[in-house]
Amino acid sequence: MYELIQVSAQSYYIQSPAKIGLVKLSEQQVCLIDSGNDKDAGRKVRQLLDANGWQLTAIYNTHSNADHIGGNRYLQAQTGCKIYAPAIECAFTCYPILEPAFLYGGYPCKDLRHKFLMAQPSDAALLTPECLPKGFALIPLPGHFFDMVGFRTPDNVVYLADCLSSKETLDKYQIGFIYDVAAYLKTLEMIKTLRAELFIPAHAAPATDIAPLAQYNIDKVQQIAEQILALCRQPLCFEVLLQKLFDTYGLSMNFEQYVLVGSTVRSYLSWLKDSGKLSARFENNMLFWQAN
Numbered sequence: 001m002y003e004l005i006q007v008s009a010q011s012y013y014i015q016s017p018a019k020i021g022l023v024k025l026s027e028q029q030v031c032l033i034d035s036g037n038d039k040d041a042g043r044k045v046r047q048l049l050d051a052n053g054w055q056l057t058a059i060y061n062t063h064s065n066a067d068h069i070g071g072n073r074y075l076q077a078q079t080g081c082k083i084y085a086p087a088i089e090c091a092f093t094c095y096p097i098l099e100p101a102f103l104y105g106g107y108p109c110k111d112l113r114h115k116f117l118m119a120q121p122s123d124a125a126l127l128t129p130e131c132l133p134k135g136f137a138l139i140p141l142p143g144h145f146f147d148m149v150g151f152r153t154p155d156n157v158v159y160l161a162d163c164l165s166s167k168e169t170l171d172k173y174q175i176g177f178i179y180d181v182a183a184y185l186k187t188l189e190m191i192k193t194l195r196a197e198l199f200i201p202a203h204a205a206p207a208t209d210i211a212p213l214a215q216y217n218i219d220k221v222q223q224i225a226e227q228i229l230a231l232c233r234q235p236l237c238f239e240v241l242l243q244k245l246f247d248t249y250g251l252s253m254n255f256e257q258y259v260l261v262g263s264t265v266r267s268y269l270s271w272l273k274d275s276g277k278l279s280a281r282f283e284n285n286m287l288f289w290q291a292n
Contacts, residue, residue, distance in 0.1 A: 002180055004052075007198050007206065011157035015050065016041060018067040018202045021090045021151070021159045025133050030054045032081075033151055033159045034062055034202070037070030042071030053265035060127065062141075062161035063148035064092030065071075066099060068202070070115060072122035084139075087147035088096035089214050093124040111255040114214050116144045139194075143184025144177065158196040164213055166204035172222045174249040178221070181271035185221060206217040228268055229277060235288035241265065244246040 014020040020041075021033030030049070035042060045203045056079040061069050064085060072093070074082050085093040087265045092098045100108035100117045108206070112118070123157055125131070127149070129138055140164045142148060151159045163184075178184045192211040192219030199210040207213065232246050242262055246253055251261065269289055272278035279290050 002041075004048050007200070008153075008155040008157050010155045011153045012200075013159075013206070014045060015143040016044075018065075019160075019188070019200060020045065021200065023133075023136075024054075027055065028053065028055050029057050031057055031133060032059045032075070034161075035059050035075055036070040037067040039074045039120070041122065042074030042078075043273075046073060049079075050055070054083045055079070058082040058084060058131075060131075060132070060151060061089065061093055062150060062159070062202075063145045063283075064089040064099065065145060065162065065253055066096065066115060066117055068161070069093050069096070069122065071121045072124070073120040076122055083122050083124040084131050085124045086149045087125040089145065089147050090124050091124050092146075093119075094121055096121055103263050106148040108259075109255070112259060116256065117144070117259075141187050143180050143182075143187045145179050145284050152196065156197040158194065158199050160191070160201040160210070162202050163191060164201040164204050164217055166201075166211070166212070167216055169203060171292055173251070174220070175201050175224055175251075175261050175264055176217075176220070177260050178267050181221065181225075181267050182274075186217060188218050189219075218237070225268060225272060225277075228265070228272065229291045232278060232289050232291045233265065235281070235283075235290040237286050237288055238262075238269075240268070241289060 004012055005015060006012045007025060010024045012022040014022060016036050020036050021029055024030050057135060058081050059072055065119060076083055097117045100112040104112055137152040139150040141150050141161055144162045150161050150162050177251045191214045198206055198208055204213060231241055242265055273280055275291055279292055282290055
């Protein structure tokens with residue numbers, strides 16, 4: 001873990017729970033794409049930088065999930081590097097309480113205020129194309145989270161953040177986190193058309209052809225949607241639907257899974273309702289969902 005792997009003349013990644021991109025800007029200067037899940041990850045990254053005699057100039061965050069920004073604060077304090085994050089993700093990066101609050105739908109209890117859902121705040125500026133090093137390109141990747149982006153480097157390596165999960169992860173957990181299902185499917189269809197020397201997803205193996213994995217993710221979304229519609233042949237309130245999904249896929253409920261899967265299921269319900277496949281009605285002061 002935290003092995004530095006070179007994939008082209010300039011581009012590397014650091015093997016970690018969420019892959020960290022590293023790109024050489026000169027013989028001495030490098031930038032990071034994300035920073036890992038916590039201070040310990042930041043410390044291991046700093047050790048790699050020191051071992052290679054590299055100066056960290058900037059961290060470009062793909063999005064604001066805690067496992068991607070957790071090393072920000074430590075690395076910024078140690079190196080003075082700049083931090084950039086896109087659109088609304090910048091607010092979440094500066095004020096990380098927003099992530100568990102958003103997931104829970106209110107003030108999060110202590111069980112949710114920990115490093116896996118709430119990073120330390122960092123001094124981030126808004127990411128724009130003008131902030132990028134020469135030859136870099138932004139790739140909008142909305143859907144998984146609000147305004148997630150990927151990056152194409154000058155030597156044509158594409159870092160894809162969390163827009164794809166590995167087959168193994170999807171087969172084990174089934175329901176991957178999604179904020180906007182329609183945007184997510186559109187992003188995956190776009191990903192299938194991209195060409196690069198190498199694609200590096202944060203939670204799947206690097207690949208020269210990403211289209212098959214993108215299609216596998218699309219198929220999984222459609223399977224989950226069909227399962228929700230099947231369960232909602234009879235009207236169900238959200239809590240009962242969530243319980244049935246956990247039982248169907250053999251998942252174990254805890255606070256983290258409740259908010260992560262629960263938020264995703266609510267996103268599916270919104271998408272299915274907006275697309276006319278699901279109806280919602282209030283009865284006896286309860287909200288019920290039913291397939292059309």
